[in-house]
Amino acid sequence: MAQKKESASDPESKSSAPRSNHEPAAKTKAAAKSVERVTAVEMGARQREISVSEFFTKNRHLLGFDNPRKALLTCVKEAVDNALDACEEAGILPDVTVKLEVASNGEPVAPSQASRFRVTVTDNGPGIVRQQIPRIFAKLLYGSKFHRLRMSRGQQGIGISAAGMYGQLTTGKPVKIISRIGPKAAAHFFEVQIDTKKNEPLVHENKQIDWEQPRGTQVTLEVEGKYQKGRASVDEWLEQTSIANPHVRLIYHTPEKETKEYPRTYHELPPQPREIKPHPYGIEFGMLLKMLQDTKSHSVSGLLATDFCRVSPQMADEICKAAKVSPDAKPRELKGPVAETLYKTLQETKIMAPPTNCISPIGEKAILSGLYKQIKGEFYTAVSRPPAVYRGNPFIIEAGLAYGNRPGDHNKPQQPAMPKAEGEHEEEDSELARVIRYANRVPLLYQQSACSTFKAVLSTSWKNYGLTQSRGALPGGPMVIFVHMASVWVPFTSESKEAIADYDEIQKEITLALRECGRRLGLFIRRRERAASEFRRRNIFELYIEEVVDACNRLKGGTLPKEKLKAQLQKIAATRTGGQKTDQALGKTSTGPEGLPHSIIVTAEGVEGETELATRVEADQATAAPMAESDLLDSTRSVDGPALKGESTKGTGVKTSPKRTTTKSEQIALVAGRPGAKKKSDGKSLKPMKAPGPRKPK
Amino acid sequence: MTTKTKKTTVVEKKLISLADIVIHAADRSKDPMFQIPIRALSNVFFNEKKGLIEMGSKKQERSFFNVGMAKRFMQTVLVADALSELQRADLTTSLREIYYRTKHTIKDSHENTFDAQDESDPVIEDLEVSLATLREELHVSAENRGSIVGPVVFGDDGDRVDCSKLGKGGYSVPSIVEPEYLEIRRCTADFVLLVEKGTQWNRLSEDKFWRRYNCILLTGNGQPPRGVRRLACRLHEEHRLPVYVLVDNDPWGYYIYSVVKQGSINLAFESQRMAIPKAKFVGLSSADPERYELPRNVGIKLNEKDIARAKELLNYQWFQKPAWQVEIKRMLASGLKYELDALANKDFQYLTKKYLPRKLKEKDWLD
Structure with missing residues (x-):
C-alpha cells in the first residue's frame, strides 16, 4: 500500500508528457521550411498533452x-x-x-x-x-x-x-x-x-x-x-486457470446459466514471493542513470550495495575501483562517460545470480493435481526446473504433461460392437497435442505460435519419446503439454501479454523441462505398449478360443465337451502369455511407476504414482459435488440423486445424455464425470466426454 | 458313384483330424499345431527326369498360441469346418462362398474372422496341401473359365456333350473335370491346341481351324484355371494327344506355357496331376516377328515389370534349356513384346490361314 501512494503522483507525467514537448519542437522547425501557411505559433497552440487514458x-x-x-x-x-x-x-x-x-x-x-x-x-x-x-x-x-x-x-x-x-x-x-x-x-x-x-x-x-x-x-x-465457446474463450481460460492454480476454488456461472465449479484440490497457498532489488545484469544504462539520480545513498559504493541485489559492500568497492570511480563519489555527480564505464564494469563483473525467493513456482505436486483434476488422461507428470536468469531477471520454468485417454472412456468392449463390412477399418486418431501456456500462473491464449514455449515444444524431438511428430509440427496423440514461466518480469512480446518473448535462456530451460517430461512419458509409453501387447496377446487368444472350440465342435459333429476344451485352451493361453509377468507389466502387481518421479498413472485398475494426490483430488471433487448442487437449486433444473450431481454442474451434459449412469464403484469413471471437468465444445480438448458407464447397445 | 461317397468320407475324416489335433494338444496342455507344406519358390524343385515342378518337404508350423499365427490358425479351423459341412451336404461351392460362409464378427469385438477373400483363399490352399486332397475333393470350385471345341464327346451329369456340335461358342470347361464329374466318351482329335487368349480362340473357332486340322481348341482366358489344365492333362494322358501352347510373346506368356508344362510354384503339389511335361510352345516366339515379317510398329515396348519378370524366368531351373535362354534373351534384346492379336496386322485370318499352318508344317516349336 505504501508503494501505491508513492506512485500516486501521476506516473504518466514522467513518460508521456516530456516526450510530447520535445518531438513537436523538432517538427515545427521542419514544417517551417517547407510549408509557410501554418506558423509555429499556430501549431504550438494545437500541441497539448495526451493523457494515457486517451491514448x-x-x-x-x-x-x-x-x-x-x-x-x-x-x-x-x-x-x-x-x-x-x-x-x-x-x-x-x-x-x-x-x-x-x-x-x-x-x-x-x-x-x-x-x-x-x-x-x-x-x-x-x-x-x-x-x-x-x-x-x-x-x-x-x-x-x-x-x-x-x-x-x-x-x-x-x-x-x-x-x-x-x-x-x-x-x-x-x-x-x-x-x-x-x-x-x-x-x-x-x-x-x-x-x-x-x-x-x-x-x-x-x-x-x-x-x-x-x-x-x-x-x-x-x-x-x-x-x-x-471453444478456443481462446472465457471458458477455456478459466479451465486453464484452474489447472495452474489448484489452490483456487473457482465458480463460474456461464451466460447460459450453467454453473461450473473448479474445486480447490491443493490446500496450500503458494509461498509468498519476496520482493527483490534489481540485479546489475538486468538493468540498462538509462536505468542506471535514473538510479544514480533517485538514490538515497550518498556514495556510489553505497548505491551499488543497497540498491542492487547480490552486490556486497566489499564487491561495490571493487567495482568502483575497477571502473576508476571513487567509491565515495556522490551518485548524482556521476555523468556521461564515467557513468558509462561504471555500467560496463557492472556488466563485466562476475556477480551471483539473483535470489530466487522472489518467484514462487506452482510446484510439481500442484501442477499434477491441477492437470489430474481438469484433464482426463492416463499419464501425468510435472517438472519444475531450478531457477535460471535472463537479463538479470530470475525465472523458473515448469512443464507438465497429461497423456492418453482415460481407461473406461474408450474401452472397446463397452462400445456397441458394430460388425464391419469388407473394406471398413478402424479409424485412427490423428489428433495433435495441445499446448497450454502460462506466465505467472495466468493462461496465455493468444499468439501461440509467437510464444517461446510453443517454439520449444515444436523443437523438442517427441519421436524420441514414442510419439509421432511431423516436421515442424506439434507431436501427435491425445496429450496436453503444460508450460509455465514464473518470473519477476515475464518478457511479453506485447502489452496485451499474449506470448513470451524468445530469450535463449528461457527457451533452453523450457526445452530441458519438456525433455524431462518427455523422457518420463517415453518410459510410460514403452511400458504401456509392452503391457498392451501382452494384453492383446491374451485377448486375442481369448477371442479366438471361442471360435476354435465352436468350429472343432461342429467338425466333431457336435459331440465335443466344449467347456472342457475351452478351459484347457484358456489354461494354455494364460501360461503362454507370461502369466504373472504380464500382470506386472500391466501394472497389476507393481507398487508404483518405477523411475517416474512426480507422475500419476491411471489404469483401469486404479491410480498409481502420486496416489495420495490423486485420491485427494477425487475427494475434493466429491465434496464439491453437493455444493454444486446447492448452486443449482436456484436454477430451474431438478436433479435426480446425488450420484448424478457431479454431472449436472456440467450443464449441457445433463440435457444431452440423460441416460448416463454412474456407478460409485467405478472410481475413475466417477472422476470422468466430475463437475466442470471439461468444456464440451472445445474440439481440441483431450477427448470429448464419453459416457463412463456401459452404453446401451442399439 | 460308390467311389465318390467313399472319397468324401476320406476327405471328411481328414478335415475332422484337424479338430483332433486341437483336442489332443489341449489334453496334453500343448500348443495345437498344424503342419503346412510351404508353397513358395523356396520349397519347390524341378524334377528334370519327370520334367515337373515338385514340392519339397519343407513345412511351416501354424500354432495357435502364437500372436502372429493365432488368427490364421482360427481361420484354418473355421474353413475346415465349412469344408466338412460341404462334404456332409454333398455340395460344391466357390471360393467366394466359402469366404462368406466363414465370415462373421467375433463375439464382443469389432474383429471379423475374415476381412477379405484374399485371407480365406490361401487357407483353402493350405488345407489342400496339408491334407493332400485336391480342391475338387474338397468340393470347392474355381470360376468356370475356359472353353473347348473340337472332336471330343463328354459325358457331363449324364448329358452327352459333343464338342464338335456346339457352334463357335464351344463347351464351357467346368472347374472340376475329374473322371467322376466329367467323362471323356470319345475323342478322335490328333492334338490339343491351348490358346492363351479367348479372342484368338474365337478366331480359330470361327474359322473352324479344329475341323481342318482335326484338333481340340482349348483356352483358359489368360492363365488357364485348374479345370482347363486338368482337362488338357487328361486328354494328353488318356488319349495320347500332344499339347501345343499358343501364347503372347511376353514373359507372362512364357510363364503360362511353363505352368502348363511343368506346373506352378503355388500348386506344385498338384503338378503330378496337372502338368504336361511334353507340351510344346508353338508361339508367339521372339523369333516370329522376323520370320513372319511382323512390322516393328505392332510391338509393344517392354516395361520395367516385364523386364524384371523375364530376368526371373531366366533363372528358373525349368527355363535353363539353351533354346529357351536364347528365346527370352532375344525378347529382352529387342525390347519389344508382341500380342497374338498383332498378327491381324497382316490379315484378319493370318493366324488361321498362314501362321499356324506354317508352324505345324515346319514343326517350328520349342520344347
Whole structure:
C-alpha cells in the first residue's frame, strides 16, 4: 500500500508528457521550411498533452480489447488476476466466483447472439480500503505491482481500469465495486468512471451497503462483448486457470446459466514471493542513470550495495575501483562517460545470480493435481526446473504433461460392437497435442505460435519419446503439454501479454523441462505398449478360443465337451502369455511407476504414482459435488440423486445424455464425470466426454 | 458313384483330424499345431527326369498360441469346418462362398474372422496341401473359365456333350473335370491346341481351324484355371494327344506355357496331376516377328515389370534349356513384346490361314 501512494503522483507525467514537448519542437522547425501557411505559433497552440487514458482509448488493441470476444475475455482475466493477486498477497486461499450475464435492455437474447455482457467477479480477498477504490478501478497505471520486482499476475496497473474504461466506452456504464475489508467493517459500494482527459476517477455513487460476504471485493463491469465457446474463450481460460492454480476454488456461472465449479484440490497457498532489488545484469544504462539520480545513498559504493541485489559492500568497492570511480563519489555527480564505464564494469563483473525467493513456482505436486483434476488422461507428470536468469531477471520454468485417454472412456468392449463390412477399418486418431501456456500462473491464449514455449515444444524431438511428430509440427496423440514461466518480469512480446518473448535462456530451460517430461512419458509409453501387447496377446487368444472350440465342435459333429476344451485352451493361453509377468507389466502387481518421479498413472485398475494426490483430488471433487448442487437449486433444473450431481454442474451434459449412469464403484469413471471437468465444445480438448458407464447397445 | 461317397468320407475324416489335433494338444496342455507344406519358390524343385515342378518337404508350423499365427490358425479351423459341412451336404461351392460362409464378427469385438477373400483363399490352399486332397475333393470350385471345341464327346451329369456340335461358342470347361464329374466318351482329335487368349480362340473357332486340322481348341482366358489344365492333362494322358501352347510373346506368356508344362510354384503339389511335361510352345516366339515379317510398329515396348519378370524366368531351373535362354534373351534384346492379336496386322485370318499352318508344317516349336 505504501508503494501505491508513492506512485500516486501521476506516473504518466514522467513518460508521456516530456516526450510530447520535445518531438513537436523538432517538427515545427521542419514544417517551417517547407510549408509557410501554418506558423509555429499556430501549431504550438494545437500541441497539448495526451493523457494515457486517451491514448489507450484509441489504442485499445494494445491492451487486449481488439475484438468483442477477446475483450470479454480480457475483462474476466483482469478482474480474476487482480482477485487472485490480492488473495495470495494477503495469505488467503482464494475463492473466486465469475459470473457472466447477458445484459439486454428488454428482450432476452441468446448468449451466442448477445453483444452486451455483465461481468461480475467476486473474491474473498482482503478487500480494498475505501479511499483507494476509485483510483484502483478508474485510473490507468495506478497500482502496487509496477514498481517492485516481485512475481505477480498483474504487472503494470493498467488491466482492471482499462477494462472499466472499455466498458465505459462501449456501454457507457460505470464500474460497480463492492468491497469490505473485514466482518467488522462496512461494505462500500462504488460506481466509478474514468475522466479520460485527466486520467482521474469520477465517483458516481458511494454508499455503505449490506453485503453477505464478510470480506472481499466484487467488481461488476458492463461491456460490449461476444460469448463464444471453444478456443481462446472465457471458458477455456478459466479451465486453464484452474489447472495452474489448484489452490483456487473457482465458480463460474456461464451466460447460459450453467454453473461450473473448479474445486480447490491443493490446500496450500503458494509461498509468498519476496520482493527483490534489481540485479546489475538486468538493468540498462538509462536505468542506471535514473538510479544514480533517485538514490538515497550518498556514495556510489553505497548505491551499488543497497540498491542492487547480490552486490556486497566489499564487491561495490571493487567495482568502483575497477571502473576508476571513487567509491565515495556522490551518485548524482556521476555523468556521461564515467557513468558509462561504471555500467560496463557492472556488466563485466562476475556477480551471483539473483535470489530466487522472489518467484514462487506452482510446484510439481500442484501442477499434477491441477492437470489430474481438469484433464482426463492416463499419464501425468510435472517438472519444475531450478531457477535460471535472463537479463538479470530470475525465472523458473515448469512443464507438465497429461497423456492418453482415460481407461473406461474408450474401452472397446463397452462400445456397441458394430460388425464391419469388407473394406471398413478402424479409424485412427490423428489428433495433435495441445499446448497450454502460462506466465505467472495466468493462461496465455493468444499468439501461440509467437510464444517461446510453443517454439520449444515444436523443437523438442517427441519421436524420441514414442510419439509421432511431423516436421515442424506439434507431436501427435491425445496429450496436453503444460508450460509455465514464473518470473519477476515475464518478457511479453506485447502489452496485451499474449506470448513470451524468445530469450535463449528461457527457451533452453523450457526445452530441458519438456525433455524431462518427455523422457518420463517415453518410459510410460514403452511400458504401456509392452503391457498392451501382452494384453492383446491374451485377448486375442481369448477371442479366438471361442471360435476354435465352436468350429472343432461342429467338425466333431457336435459331440465335443466344449467347456472342457475351452478351459484347457484358456489354461494354455494364460501360461503362454507370461502369466504373472504380464500382470506386472500391466501394472497389476507393481507398487508404483518405477523411475517416474512426480507422475500419476491411471489404469483401469486404479491410480498409481502420486496416489495420495490423486485420491485427494477425487475427494475434493466429491465434496464439491453437493455444493454444486446447492448452486443449482436456484436454477430451474431438478436433479435426480446425488450420484448424478457431479454431472449436472456440467450443464449441457445433463440435457444431452440423460441416460448416463454412474456407478460409485467405478472410481475413475466417477472422476470422468466430475463437475466442470471439461468444456464440451472445445474440439481440441483431450477427448470429448464419453459416457463412463456401459452404453446401451442399439 | 460308390467311389465318390467313399472319397468324401476320406476327405471328411481328414478335415475332422484337424479338430483332433486341437483336442489332443489341449489334453496334453500343448500348443495345437498344424503342419503346412510351404508353397513358395523356396520349397519347390524341378524334377528334370519327370520334367515337373515338385514340392519339397519343407513345412511351416501354424500354432495357435502364437500372436502372429493365432488368427490364421482360427481361420484354418473355421474353413475346415465349412469344408466338412460341404462334404456332409454333398455340395460344391466357390471360393467366394466359402469366404462368406466363414465370415462373421467375433463375439464382443469389432474383429471379423475374415476381412477379405484374399485371407480365406490361401487357407483353402493350405488345407489342400496339408491334407493332400485336391480342391475338387474338397468340393470347392474355381470360376468356370475356359472353353473347348473340337472332336471330343463328354459325358457331363449324364448329358452327352459333343464338342464338335456346339457352334463357335464351344463347351464351357467346368472347374472340376475329374473322371467322376466329367467323362471323356470319345475323342478322335490328333492334338490339343491351348490358346492363351479367348479372342484368338474365337478366331480359330470361327474359322473352324479344329475341323481342318482335326484338333481340340482349348483356352483358359489368360492363365488357364485348374479345370482347363486338368482337362488338357487328361486328354494328353488318356488319349495320347500332344499339347501345343499358343501364347503372347511376353514373359507372362512364357510363364503360362511353363505352368502348363511343368506346373506352378503355388500348386506344385498338384503338378503330378496337372502338368504336361511334353507340351510344346508353338508361339508367339521372339523369333516370329522376323520370320513372319511382323512390322516393328505392332510391338509393344517392354516395361520395367516385364523386364524384371523375364530376368526371373531366366533363372528358373525349368527355363535353363539353351533354346529357351536364347528365346527370352532375344525378347529382352529387342525390347519389344508382341500380342497374338498383332498378327491381324497382316490379315484378319493370318493366324488361321498362314501362321499356324506354317508352324505345324515346319514343326517350328520349342520344347
